[in-house]
Structures are given as C-alpha cells and as structure tokens.
Amino acid sequence: MALIAASLIRSAIDNPNFHWDVVGDYLFDQRILDGVVKTIQLTVLGMVIGIILGIVLAVMRLSPNWLIRGASWFYIWIFRGTPLLVQILLWNFISALYPSIDLGIPFGPSFIHLNANDFITPFLAGMLALSLNEGAYMAEIVRAGIISVEEGQTEASKALGMTRFQTMRHIVLPQAMRVIIPPTGNETISMLKNTVLVSVIAVAELLYSAQLIYAQNFQQIPLLIVVCIWYLAMTTVLSIGQYFLERHYGRGRMRDEPMTLFEQIRSGWGARHADPDQLIQRHGDQSGGGGMA
Amino acid sequence: MAEQIVKAEGVHKSFGRLEVLKGISMEVSQGEVFVLIGPSGSGKSTLLRCINHLEKINAGRIWVDGDLVGYRQVGDKLHELRDSEAVAARAKIGMVFQHFNLFPHMTATENIVLAQRIVLNRSTDEARRRARELLERVGLADKIDEYPARLSGGQQQRVAIARALAMDPKVMLFDEVTSALDPELVKDVLDVMRELAKEGMTMLVVTHEMGFAREVANQVIFMDQGVIVEQGPPERVISDPKEERTKRFLGLVLEH
Numbered sequence: 001m002a003l004i005a006a007s008l009i010r011s012a013i014d015n016p017n018f019h020w021d022v023v024g025d026y027l028f029d030q031r032i033l034d035g036v037v038k039t040i041q042l043t044v045l046g047m048v049i050g051i052i053l054g055i056v057l058a059v060m061r062l063s064p065n066w067l068i069r070g071a072s073w074f075y076i077w078i079f080r081g082t083p084l085l086v087q088i089l090l091w092n093f094i095s096a097l098y099p100s101i102d103l104g105i106p107f108g109p110s111f112i113h114l115n116a117n118d119f120i121t122p123f124l125a126g127m128l129a130l131s132l133n134e135g136a137y138m139a140e141i142v143r144a145g146i147i148s149v150e151e152g153q154t155e156a157s158k159a160l161g162m163t164r165f166q167t168m169r170h171i172v173l174p175q176a177m178r179v180i181i182p183p184t185g186n187e188t189i190s191m192l193k194n195t196v197l198v199s200v201i202a203v204a205e206l207l208y209s210a211q212l213i214y215a216q217n218f219q220q221i222p223l224l225i226v227v228c229i230w231y232l233a234m235t236t237v238l239s240i241g242q243y244f245l246e247r248h249y250g251r252g253r254m255r256d257e258p259m260t261l262f263e264q265i266r267s268g269w270g271a272r273h274a275d276p277d278q279l280i281q282r283h284g285d286q287s288g289g290g291g292m293a
Numbered sequence: 294m295a296e297q298i299v300k301a302e303g304v305h306k307s308f309g310r311l312e313v314l315k316g317i318s319m320e321v322s323q324g325e326v327f328v329l330i331g332p333s334g335s336g337k338s339t340l341l342r343c344i345n346h347l348e349k350i351n352a353g354r355i356w357v358d359g360d361l362v363g364y365r366q367v368g369d370k371l372h373e374l375r376d377s378e379a380v381a382a383r384a385k386i387g388m389v390f391q392h393f394n395l396f397p398h399m400t401a402t403e404n405i406v407l408a409q410r411i412v413l414n415r416s417t418d419e420a421r422r423r424a425r426e427l428l429e430r431v432g433l434a435d436k437i438d439e440y441p442a443r444l445s446g447g448q449q450q451r452v453a454i455a456r457a458l459a460m461d462p463k464v465m466l467f468d469e470v471t472s473a474l475d476p477e478l479v480k481d482v483l484d485v486m487r488e489l490a491k492e493g494m495t496m497l498v499v500t501h502e503m504g505f506a507r508e509v510a511n512q513v514i515f516m517d518q519g520v521i522v523e524q525g526p527p528e529r530v531i532s533d534p535k536e537e538r539t540k541r542f543l544g545l546v547l548e549h
Contacts, residue, residue, distance in 0.1 A: 156394035156453075159345055160408035160460060161384030164376050170407055174398050249398075 022222035026213065027229065035209030036230055042127055042195040042205060047188050049131035054138020059168060061143055072139065079136035085197050087133055091125040092201040126198030126205075134191060141183045145176030177249040185242035189235050206230055296323040297359075298464050298495045299344060304353035306339055313339045315519035316353070321464070321512075324493045328506040328527070331516035332542055337499040340516070341466045344497070345386050346379055358385055358463045384412050387457030387465040391472050393449040395441040395456070401428060402437045405456045413460065420459075427455035431485050447478030451485055464495040471502060503547060507531055515539045 012018060026032055060072035079087070095116035102113050120128075149172050157167040199208035210223040299321040306314040313336045321327050329337040342348045344355055346363040354371075355362040363379055364371040374382070396404050405424035409415045415423070428437050431451040441449050450470055457465060467486065471479045483505050490496060490509045500506065506513055506527055513530040515523040515538075523536045534540045 150394075152390060152392055152394040153396065155347055156388075156390065156396070157408070158347060158380070159383060159386070159388040159390075160456070161380050161412040162408060163380050166411050170411065171396055175396075 017221060018225065019219060019222040022219050023225050023229070026210075026219075026223060026226050029213070031204075031209050031213060032206070032226060032230070035204055035206035036234075038123075038203065038205040038209075039192070039195050039230075040234070042123075042130060042198065042203075043188065043192045045127050046130035046134055046191050046195070049127075050134025050138050050187075050191070051142075051184070053131065053135030054140075054142045055173070057135060057139035058142035058146060061139060062146060076136045076139055079133050080140075084129065084133050084194060085200065088126055088129040088197055088201060091120070091129045092122060094120050094125065122198070122201045122203045126195075126201060126203045130191065130194065130198070134187065137187060138184070141180055141187070142176065144183075145178075145180035146172055148179045149175045174249070178246075181242065181246050181249055185238065185245075188242075189238055192234055192238065193231065297321070298323050298325075298357065299497065300356045301340075301344070302354045304340070304343060304355060305351045306336075306343055306348060307351050313519055314343070314350075317516075317519075317521060318353075319514065319521065319524075321495060321497065323495055325511045326490045326496045326498065326509050327512045327514060328510035329497065329499045329514045329516060330501070330503075330506060330542070330546075331514075331522075334518075335516040336519045337516050338468050341388070341468050341497060341499055345383060345388050345466060347388075349373075357382070380412075384408075384460050385463045387460060387462030389450070389453050389457055389465070389467050389470045391469040393441070393446070393453045393473075395449050395453055397441050400438050400440055401433065401444070401452045401455075404441070404452060405459045408456070409459050423459050424455070427458055428452070430488075431455050432481065445478060446474045447481045450474065450482050454482075454485055454489075458489075464497065465489065467496065467498040467500070469499050469501070471500065501546065503531060503543075515542065517542070 013020070057072045057075060060068045061076075063069050063072075098116055100113060101116055101119060146168075153171050153175065154167055157171045162170070195205050196207040198205060199211065202208065204212070206227055210227045214220045214223045297320055299319070301317050301319050304314050304317040305312065317336075317340055319327070329340065331337050339348060343350050344357065344362065349363065354364075360382055361371075362382065364373055365378075366372075395401075396407070399407065402421060402424045405427060406417065406420040409420035409423060410417060425434075425437060428434060431454060433448060433451055433455075436444060436448060436452075441452070444452065454465075454470075470486075471482050474482065479502070483502065486496070486498070486505070487509055498505075498510075508527075510527045512524060513527045514521055515530055515534070515536070517538050523530055523534060523539045530539065531543060534543060
C-alpha cells in the first residue's frame with residue numbers, strides 16, 4: 001500500500017503536466033482569493049439560514065397540530081425530493097415566474113415593490129437555493145436530535161412551569177445539540193463543496209473564478225488543483241471547528257471534562273512514562289464519583 | 294379547619310382502553326402528608342401526574358389551591374387551558390420524579406436557577422441566592438457547581454427536591470423518589486422529606502417505604518386497580534388494615 005501511495009505521489013510530482021509552478025502562481029491570485037471569499041460567504045449564509053429553517057421545520061414537524069406538521073412535511077418533501085442544481089436554476093429564473101415582488105398586505109396596499117430581475121441577483125438566487133435546500137436536510141437532523149432527548153426532561157421542565165417554547169429553547173435543544181452537531185458538521189462540509197453548483201448561474205465563487213482564468217490561459221489542470229487545495233484547506237478548518245463544538249456541547253455528560261486534542265497527545269505520551277502507582281491513584285479518583293442512574 | 298390544598302372529585306383516567314383511575318376522590322389540607330401505597334399498576338403515579346396535569350383526566354375534577362387543574366369552568370362546561378395558562382398553574386405544584394430528571398447540561402445551581410428566572414422572573418442574583426440556600430438545606434453545600442453526572446443518585450434526587458422547592462410550591466408531589474436509589478442512599482433523601490414535612494409542607498408521596506409512611510404520614514391511602522381501597526391514619530391502615538386486599542399487599546411488602 002505504502003509503495004503504491006509513494007509511486008502515485010512521485011508521479012504527481014514528476015509529471016510536468018501538473019504544472020506545479022502554475023499552481024503556485026495562481027494559489028494566491030486576487031481573483032482566486034475573491035472566489036474563496038464568495039465560497040465562504042455562500043457556505044456561511046447557506047448554513048446559518050439552513051439551520052434556523054431546519055430548527056423551525058423540525059419543531060413544526062413535532063407539533064400536535066396536523067396542519068403545521070403537514071406544512072413542514074410538504075416543505076421537506078419538495079426540497080429534498082428535487083435536485084439542488086435544478087433548484088438553483090429555478091431561483092435564477094424566478095423573475096420569469098414572478099416579474100415583480102410586492103411586500104405588503106395581500107390584496108391590500110404594498111409597502112415595498114421590487115423588480116425581481118434587479119433584486120434576485122445570481123448570488124442571492126444561489127444563496128436562496130442552497131439555504132432553502134439545506135433547511136430540508138437540517139430539519140431531519142434537528143428532529144432526530146430532539147427525539148433523542150429523554151421525555152423525562154420535558155416532563156421535568158413542564159412540572160417547573162416552563163412553556164413549550166421555553167422547554168425547547170433551554171432544555172431540549174441544548175441537549176439535542178450533542179446529536180445534531182456531528183451530522184451538521186458533515187452538512188457544512190457538503191455545503192462548502194455544493195457551492196460549486198452555483199457556478200452554473202455565473203456566481204464567481206471559487207470554481208467559477210478558476211474557470212474564468214483557465215478560459216483565458218488554458219491551464220485547466222493547475223487551476224483545478226488550486227481549487228482542490230483551497231477546498232481541502234477549508235474543510236480541514238471546518239473539521240477542527242467541529243471537534244471543539246462537539247466538546248463544548250458534551251459538557252456535563254462525562255464525569256471528567258474531555259481533554260483537548262493537545263492534552264490527549266500529551267497524556268498519551270505521559271501514560272507510557274508514568275509510574276504504575278500514579279495510574280492506580282488516578283483510576284481510584286475517578287471511580288469515587290458515585291453511581292449514576 | 295386548615296385550608297384545602299388539593300381536592301379530587303371522581304377522577305377517571307384511561308390510557309386507550311385501559312382504565313387506570315376509576316373515580317378517585319380525596320381532599321388534602323394544608324400541611325398534611327398523604328402517602329399513597331399500593332401494588333404497581335394501581336394508579337398511584339398516574340394520580341400524581343393528573344394532579345400536575347402531566348396527564349389529562351377523562352372525567353372528574355381536580356382543584357389545587359382552589360383552582361381547577363388544566364381547565365376553566367364556564368357555566369357547566371369545562372374548557373381546556375392553553376399551554377401558557379396551564380403552565381402558570383403548574384408552577385404552584387412541585388414534583389419530584391423517580392429518575393430525578395435533572396438537566397444534565399447544567400450544574401446543580403443552574404438546574405435550580407433556570408425556572409426561577411424564566412418562570413417566576415426572579416433576578417439571577419436572587420435565584421442564585423435561593424439555590425445556594427436550598428442546596429445547603431438538602432446537605433449539598435459543597436456540590437453547587439457540580440454537573441449531575443458527577444453526583445450520586447441520592448445527591449441528584451436531593452438537587453431535584455431543591456429545584457422543585459425553589460418555585461415555592463403550595464404542594465409537593467413525590468413519585469417513587471427513592472425507588473431508583475441504592476439502599477444506602479435512600480436515607481438521605483427520606484431525611485430531607487421528613488424535614489420538609491416537619492416544616493409544614495403539604496405533600497403527596499407515592500412510596501414503598503412503609504417506615505417512612507408510618508412515621509411521617511397523616512393519612513395513608515391504599516390504592517388497587519384504580520380505586521382507593523382504604524384510607525386512614527398510618528397506625529390504622531398499615532398496622533391494622535380492614536380490607537383483605539390491603540392485608541395481602543402489606544403482607545407481601547412488610548415480609549422482607
């Protein structure tokens with residue numbers, strides 16, 4: 001295995017068609033950097049709106065009222081059941097469907113009048129498509145988190161006189177986070193990569209920016225490698241962030257505070273060098289905490 | 294005569310086709326301690342949960358501190374209260390559960406502070422002061438900043454009692470609060486409850502601890518199959534039961 005890997009890496013370095021010098025030239029090109037910023041904007045906005053929407057939809061889905069439950073089900077059915085790429089194109093052409101957008105009382109006076117063609121820029125269309133689609137997926141993740149919280153928690157908060165909303169906000173959702181965060185991390189990484197889809201409606205995110213450059217200089221491979229390097233860098237940062245979030249929401253769950261990555265590495269090293277007496281001592285401390293229900 | 298705190302009249306409750314309560318009536322006055330005993334499935338816990346409106350009753354009426362629980366009477370008709378209205382009434386009733394149900398993501402103090410702040414609108418300072426006071430009272434002054442997972446079952450249950458007391462309830466409901474505890478931890482919890490009773494708290498206690506019932510209860514209610522079979526002071530019901538079913542149950546419980 002190592003041999004195969006080594007020879008692959010060697011061929012990648014040796015093969016002149018990769019043009020590593022061109023990769024270096026364009027890695028920090030202003031147009032690429034602008035693309036990176038757009039990609040990050042789309043990811044952040046898409047996820048933030050998607051998560052808020054997901055929470056609302058999940059709570060609706062668990063409502064005792066069938067109409068509210070049905071509305072949520074319908075939303076998820078539509079947005080999860082159609083391809084994201086098609087949704088992006090539809091939002092881009094929304095002005096064909098609704099030439100103007102009026103905000104106001106239905107059939108009454110309108111307060112804001114917007115020309116859809118001016119208002120729905122490609123960036124907004126892309127962001128809308130990404131976040132509305134994400135909302136449907138997040139709804140299912142949040143719902144799984146909510147039902148993972150024991151019913152006794154809801155009963156205890158009811159017995160203390162909390163309303164359904166207070167119970168959700170202070171008791172259920174914070175505990176659901178433990179279940180919600182790992183798949184949300186995955187969703188964020190997917191979202192980051194799915195932002196490339198909006199290149200079809202000419203939003204200058206990372207891929208489209210690279211495409212614009214290689215349309216002129218025909219250096220497709222090196223520029224696509226530039227794109228990959230940036231995506232890898234961003235997903236790596238996200239994974240690290242996810243680790244710390246999980247640690248934060250795991251608090252109170254474990255007898256001992258979970259160690260940071262650094263502490264783990266240090267203690268892994270330390271354990272091998274510690275004398276046995278000390279290890280027994282530490283173990284004794286932990287089991288002295290008493291029984292848990 | 295002392296003020297009436299809990300009154301139940303012909304309470305019926307069914308889960309699907311299973312009728313769990315078949316017409317329960319009782320009256321609890323201020324400062325009284327009622328102990329409910331009976332075989333499992335007799336409806337004791339369900340009765341407590343109905344008093345707190347955690348379960349909706351199918352017929353009959355329950356009043357707590359003069360207010361109808363979960364409903365409003367307009368003429369002859371009962372209207373179910375909305376969530377926010379029912380909630381306000383519940384804050385007057387403290388409840389402690391078999392499995393503690395502490396909030397695991399909060400420390401002992403935070404567990405006690407939260408509802409004081411968001412339900413009673415107390416200031417954080419005041420709520421924290423009260424939490425500390427109550428934790429001291431249940432013997433946990435040194436555990437104020439611990440998370441529940443680091444407390445023993447008995448300690449968790451005492452935090453749960455303090456959490457309920459922080460709401461200044463008119464009545465406390467205890468639902469088999471020592472059943473999930475290791476035997477050596479039961480005493481601390483019962484001591485706290487004894488202390489409460491002595492201070493004049495009105496209490497309804499579902500328990501299998503006959504010693505506690507004998508010592509603390511003003512009234513013992515023996516329930517079986519959804520009805521009250523026998524009711525009276527402990528020295529009567531526990532030591533000298535009249536009904537055959539009560540005798541059989543006590544024989545089984547007191548044997549070991």
